Amino acid sequence: MSPPATTRDPRTVAAIVASALFMQNLDSSVVATALPAMARDLGVDAVHLSVAITSYLVALCVFIPVSGWVADRFGPRRVFMAAIIVFTVASALVGLSQGMGALVAARILQGIGGAMMVPVGRLLLLRRVRKEELLTAMTWLTMPALLGPVCGPPLGGLLTDAVSWRAVFWINLPVGALGLLLVWRFIPEVERQDPGPLDIKGLTLWGLALALLVTGLETIGRGVVPGFVTAGAVVAGLMASIAAVLHSRASVRPAVDLSLLSIRSFGVPMVSGTLFRAGAGAVPFLLPLSLQLVFGLSAGGSGLVTFATALGAILMKPMIRPLLRRFGFRRILMVNVVLAAAGVAVCAAFTPSWPMAAIFAVLALGGLSRSLQFTSMATLSFADVPQEKLAAATAMSGTIQQFSVALGVVLGSLSLEAGMWISGQATPQLWEFQLGFVIAGALMLVSFLGVMRLPADAGARVSGHQGSAKRA
Template identity: 35%
Template sequence: MSEQRSQNILLWLVAIGFFMETLDATIVNTALPSMAKSLGESPLLMQSVVIAYSLTIAIVIPASGWIADRFGTRKVFFSAILLFSFGSLACAFSQTLSQLVVSRVLQGMGGAMMMPVGRLAVLRAFPNEGFLRAISFVTIPALIGPLIGPTLGGWLVQFASWHWIFLINIPVGILGCIATYIYMPDSRGPERRHFDIPGFLMLSSSMVCISFALDGLSELGFQQATVMMLLIFGLASLCAYWLHARKSTEPLFSLQLFGSQSYTIGLMGNLFARIGSSSMPFLIPLLLQVSLKFTPFEAGMTMIPVALAGIFAKRLATPLILRLGYRNVLVGNTLCVGLAMASFSLFSLSQPGWLRLIQLLFFGTVNSIQFTAMNTLTLKDLETKLASSGNSLFSMIQMLAMSFAVAAAGALLSTFAGHYGFSDEGAYALQAFKATFICMGVITCSSAWIFWQLPPDLKDSSTEPVEAV
């Protein structure tokens, strides 16, 4: 077989892996009420299904590069697809919420290695000028995954069952394993790098404890003392990592990354701004089904305007930044994103459909501009020697923000549902959702203070949209 054909098959293989991971990050959201009914749980207490997946990816991402260098891209990518497929099968046959959460952790472990290891394989197969074209090709399916995820999930739930949102991964996974074994090059790092195990444990402990503390306020039913202990332990672990990274010669993530003002502000802004916006794919389908009695398919279709508006708005960020500068764009647009989220508190059965459509289109537009501007700001000034580490930390922060977003939204939803305390689930849930949307909007607006710290004249004549995948 020619080298050109092998490289083309490699691109398709990595692209499908990217698609599987991003699809499963969103396909579950529309199916949560049906899952809850099947498993005998409350639909308002199902966020752990989403958190388990995104948090696991955030934890494993820092180790994925070292694992690929140590064992080779072919073995690791093959194992990642196999583990992801096995986790999908386990999800489909889960009989309890606990079993489903454990299965989602297995899925996340596989998914966490698919994307960075696939990107690494493409980098080594297409060096220099060929890499940009290759990585652009493989990231297109990763952008399509979130677009069709909610709708496909709703369609499968309504016309088959929620089990099929996981079972569809099995044939793809089998073909992926075969193709990986035959076509994936088994490249390794040029030298054995030291892996910062203490730093990895400290950082992982911090992420897990903070996520459990947030989720413990709602689904897990932790007492306030337990939540406080988890938060303190999580923050202490984070501080311990910072002190460890200062004196370590090979830390997991070098503190030199934070020598760049744009990277530091972009990273922190991404974390806190995404805590609000990343909760919307979880909250909106849940509201539509639980309180407004939409079918799963109707709820999934409602998310299409958000995705389509996001695609068409991708190119708006660059001219806005060139004209107004990063600070003005990000501060103003962050406030718009927060207000758009708060406006979802107006959702009701009596609301005109055209008004709901305008809200969704507006949110999709400003949210797309937000992601493009934040991503470009974060990565644009990274030094070459820090690019790999900086991108890995950035990917981890994105998945961590998704985990925190769903945990925080779930905690607020549970608190407000208990506060309103109506006997009819739909009635109290609607009031709880309204209050939760307003709170998540306020959280997003508050992150504008982070972007306000940027220099007012910061612009970049070479700005190009950056898709973080």
């Protein structure tokens, strides 16, 4: 057998890794669309079937922190390929599930595969590119995170209506097989790092904290479990988080290296970026619901309208490098966070009297600004991280991003629940969605305070911006 071919082109490596990440991001968003059909087929209440989402998110958050250690111990390429296999096989098992127990077990297995696939795939890319190539690579790599939540609902609806809810998961089989083949063929293994001993106590504390918090947040207002269970999970999660932080600060080689947050170009996108991602993450939840429940569109029709966000994200990609080279990370992030927040808040102005073309245009413009912000934050995060800490950085970044996704859904859900409680309505009306969009936009705007802490030359080696040097 001939040896696999290799490539040094960061765009090729990023596109191959992104194909696997797109599968994971797409899967995360199509499930919500298929839940009613799944509930009918399995003979359970659709509300209780939300455990299919919760179990997946919990598995992600529990296992992502250990992904960096596993990648260093066994090699990123080997772990990434194994993760693709696990995720793809688990997808097939979800599609074959005949009961709630089998479904939840398969979704947990999917979460384990996704937990290894996302951060390890990013690590595989970061260890193969120079700092000067980082912006190009991350521009390609962030596309799945932008397209998945937007493409997922219409695709999930189409497959569910035309074939079966099971096809929503079976579609991962050819995508996973292709991704696995491309990784084997074109991406060689990178040099392993010494991860040191496994911090079992730290992993246990962080896993417990994240599992409890995600479970509590995901069940707020859904009636899946009694209220005291939800409250208890959140409180216990916060206590476990405090214990995990204290352990990480005292440990020599912690599972979650909090010292990374002292690198300002990493810490600012992680902390303030969480607020931005949570606010932006509420949009894929609120927008399709409002278009169907208030505007009267079908699932397919709302999917076509919300695809405008993905179109805007695609159109922004070739403009990111020139913009960052001209203005630098700090200025772009400061100005664009205002534009992106306004792009979400303005959705509160939508009414059924708006022409669909106007709504489509506004959503496309919002997609432009959010794409620029996501890519800029993702690239800046790794601009100054030392090679020996990349595994820990990708694990932390993956954990925070997945937690932000849960926060975004909770934010959208709670805003609707609060509005219905105030109005006494059983179903959300227009003003409840307007409230949700305003809250989401306001939360995104708060991240401006963190961006202000960035130095003027943050990530200059990556962006190529020389403005600060010229002024000096």
